[in-house]
Amino acid sequence: MTSMNATSASPSPIWQRWLMALGPLVVLIAIVALFLSSDPLSVFTGEVPPIEELQTQRVVLNSDGITIHLLNNGPDPVTIAQVLVDDAYWHFEITDGDQKINRLERATLEIPYPWVEGEAHEVVILSSTGVTFPVEIAVALETPEATSKQFTAYGLLGIYVGIIPVALGLLWYPFLRTIGSRWMNFVLALTVGMLVFLAVDTILEALEVAVEVPGTFQGGPLVYLVTLLSFLAIVAVGRNSKRPDSRLFLAYMIALGIGFHNLGEGLAVGTAFALGEASLGAFLVVGFTLHNITEGIGIAAPIAKERPKLIHFVLLTLLAGAPAIIGTWLGGFAFDPLLAVIFLSIGAGAILQVVYEVTRLILRSAERENTPALSWMNLGGLTAGIAIMYFTAFLVA
Amino acid sequence: MSNNAVTRRRFMAGTLGTGAAALLARFANKASGQDGGQYNGNGEHRGGAHSDGVSGPMGRVDHARNGFHPTEILTDFNYGDRVVEENGRTIREYDFIAIDQEVEIAPGIFFPAWTFNGRIPGPTIRCTEGDLIRINFINASEHPHTIHFHGIHPASMDGVPIMENMQHMPRDLTGPGMIPSGESFTYEFTAEPFGMHLYHCHAIPLKRHIHKGLYGAFIIDPPEPRPEAHEMVMVMNAFDTNFDNANEVYAVNTIAFAYNNDPIQIKVNELVRIYLVNLVEFDLLNSFHLHANFFDYYDTGTTLEPTLRTVDTIMQVQGQRGILEFRYRFPGMFMFHAHVSEFAELGWMGMFHVVEDATIIGMEGMNHD
Numbered sequence: 001m002t003s004m005n006a007t008s009a010s011p012s013p014i015w016q017r018w019l020m021a022l023g024p025l026v027v028l029i030a031i032v033a034l035f036l037s038s039d040p041l042s043v044f045t046g047e048v049p050p051i052e053e054l055q056t057q058r059v060v061l062n063s064d065g066i067t068i069h070l071l072n073n074g075p076d077p078v079t080i081a082q083v084l085v086d087d088a089y090w091h092f093e094i095t096d097g098d099q100k101i102n103r104l105e106r107a108t109l110e111i112p113y114p115w116v117e118g119e120a121h122e123v124v125i126l127s128s129t130g131v132t133f134p135v136e137i138a139v140a141l142e143t144p145e146a147t148s149k150q151f152t153a154y155g156l157l158g159i160y161v162g163i164i165p166v167a168l169g170l171l172w173y174p175f176l177r178t179i180g181s182r183w184m185n186f187v188l189a190l191t192v193g194m195l196v197f198l199a200v201d202t203i204l205e206a207l208e209v210a211v212e213v214p215g216t217f218q219g220g221p222l223v224y225l226v227t228l229l230s231f232l233a234i235v236a237v238g239r240n241s242k243r244p245d246s247r248l249f250l251a252y253m254i255a256l257g258i259g260f261h262n263l264g265e266g267l268a269v270g271t272a273f274a275l276g277e278a279s280l281g282a283f284l285v286v287g288f289t290l291h292n293i294t295e296g297i298g299i300a301a302p303i304a305k306e307r308p309k310l311i312h313f314v315l316l317t318l319l320a321g322a323p324a325i326i327g328t329w330l331g332g333f334a335f336d337p338l339l340a341v342i343f344l345s346i347g348a349g350a351i352l353q354v355v356y357e358v359t360r361l362i363l364r365s366a367e368r369e370n371t372p373a374l375s376w377m378n379l380g381g382l383t384a385g386i387a388i389m390y391f392t393a394f395l396v397a
Numbered sequence: 398m399s400n401n402a403v404t405r406r407r408f409m410a411g412t413l414g415t416g417a418a419a420l421l422a423r424f425a426n427k428a429s430g431q432d433g434g435q436y437n438g439n440g441e442h443r444g445g446a447h448s449d450g451v452s453g454p455m456g457r458v459d460h461a462r463n464g465f466h467p468t469e470i471l472t473d474f475n476y477g478d479r480v481v482e483e484n485g486r487t488i489r490e491y492d493f494i495a496i497d498q499e500v501e502i503a504p505g506i507f508f509p510a511w512t513f514n515g516r517i518p519g520p521t522i523r524c525t526e527g528d529l530i531r532i533n534f535i536n537a538s539e540h541p542h543t544i545h546f547h548g549i550h551p552a553s554m555d556g557v558p559i560m561e562n563m564q565h566m567p568r569d570l571t572g573p574g575m576i577p578s579g580e581s582f583t584y585e586f587t588a589e590p591f592g593m594h595l596y597h598c599h600a601i602p603l604k605r606h607i608h609k610g611l612y613g614a615f616i617i618d619p620p621e622p623r624p625e626a627h628e629m630v631m632v633m634n635a636f637d638t639n640f641d642n643a644n645e646v647y648a649v650n651t652i653a654f655a656y657n658n659d660p661i662q663i664k665v666n667e668l669v670r671i672y673l674v675n676l677v678e679f680d681l682l683n684s685f686h687l688h689a690n691f692f693d694y695y696d697t698g699t700t701l702e703p704t705l706r707t708v709d710t711i712m713q714v715q716g717q718r719g720i721l722e723f724r725y726r727f728p729g730m731f732m733f734h735a736h737v738s739e740f741a742e743l744g745w746m747g748m749f750h751v752v753e754d755a756t757i758i759g760m761e762g763m764n765h766d
Contacts, residue, residue, distance in 0.1 A: 065445045081505030082454050084645075088742030089454040089503070089653070115445040126645060128505050130638020140444065 050076035054133045060143040065112040072101040073214035079128040085113045115140045146333045154328045161288040162262040162324025167317045169296015176304040186381035191298035193385020198261050199351040206344035212337035223345045230349025247302040254354040255320040258295045260347025266327020287395030456504035465516040467655035471629040474523035488529045495538040503646045503653035510610040517651040518632040519613030526591040532584040541575035545599035550586035557599045575600045591619040593672045593698030593718045608678035626668040635677040646744050653744025660750035674718035684712040686736035692723035710736050725751040
């Protein structure tokens, strides 16, 4: 007892602190080991059949047949026994991975099936227990291969969706320089409105893709958590930078957020083309071009009162627009839902950060001029920003 | 299972909702030269390449592990586990045990089956009209079962469950009902009429008890035997592996593509007789088509004259059966399969390997050169 009192009175020696830190972990490991060895849940499970789940990651059609990339996202291993295509047993080869796919492992099936262009096919994968996993091919079309020609073509789509509209929007910069501070606030409010729309749109897009993410990775929560963390991280970057209140820096931040958003739009266009939706894809390209013109205005608004070098405009355009090219490439050649969710969520966080920063700009301006921050003018700008995005989205939604 | 491509497609498909979008899409289609056809301007096929020998399942079934071989089942006619003569009458005794057993029905696909004597189809009972048949049935399965024979017999031997309206009746008018797990019963009756018949479990729920594998062929020969021939029994069956009331695997004698992998050897000009029965559950019809040949068909086998002459395809509903007789004129590989192409490509497909041979069975008096 005396020794106990002594230790609590004076600072503990280092080994005791380690013991205190690690003690609970040791107990935890012991309890888990006990739980697993005694298997108290056997009462509930008994001899239940395995829970088999397979997720299709990607389907590729080419002159060799059909290639399917699979992921086991269930708790138990799945053994692939046979493959049916359009209700017929068909030969297949597992070119990557094993016939027995363990939890979170992948496998690639190559099926030499003479699919017919423009028609629908259904592949059914049968496991050793006879469970069926259908893979629908709604319209069979040759999957674009990553040839330099295809790469260029997809890149061009990205330029139309990302770079051209942003550059066109920036062409309003000279005009923005001529307007008074009241109208400038209107334009800033319009930018906020546009960004709010983009934030909502990006989060919804991320949630939509999150459904396709294997359950283990918790796509839904991932959207919110990555959005929150990326928002805080970018705010922290801004606060710790040498010129936290630089308007040019803010313009770059807006361009970054918009860049992530345009990545998502590039994904949508790229996937549409990869799925053979060339007609819809063409429609989407025109829609996104119109839709994204406002983004250039948003980037130009904070720097209207400054006179940055021309190179900054080029860099801003690339930062905001070029991710759309990366998006079309990813969507066209290697769509991965998990990656898409993470990119889109980072984008949402980045956009929320610039909403925060541009709002601060408006608040400061209002304070300086002693006018209400939420003037009719500013509310009008905000509404106009949202409305423009909402109605031009009719072209793509 | 979700599919990102499909979800994406749905997302995109929303655009087609407006008429303007549809028009624009059509315009874009025209502009890009897509006509939806499968051939491009150069007459080149667009799609996956066609080639021989890529259809069918992968690998082979381990027949030894199953405990039965489909090639042996073809000619495994059981004339009785014990046969005695009594007052000039033949008594044939059979031992039937219901066993729950996993069966590899297609390479790598294991079906939790219910069987008679550890095989699907169950033993092929073979006897002559007028014989006394005694089936000692032991239920070693976890579920109650019966054996219901198609034939003429007293109600007490009909092997059906005791339905609500039968409960108050004496058992000699209803039979014992379902035989519980661990119990036994002896079915006894006179084999009649001659023909190609069947038996199956009639316990409820009926669909499941049949498609799980509790059935077999029951051949009663006419008092004057049919001409000598190369005889075989084929039970057309199918399996619903994911329990969605539709079959994933089709076969004759259980194993998908069994006679595709091990073609049935027959000889040029020898008389072949097939005892065929359809036990496929869930599908309304099944059929048998013979390649490069025609056959005579005896529906239900209850006549000595064919009911159909010179046909190459017959159909059977569930429980329907008959006898086919044919000879092959040319050597080579000849397919036989359901002429429901879906069933054929899902496993009900086999081959006859017809070989030249000086020995001719059942060919007396026939010209051949």
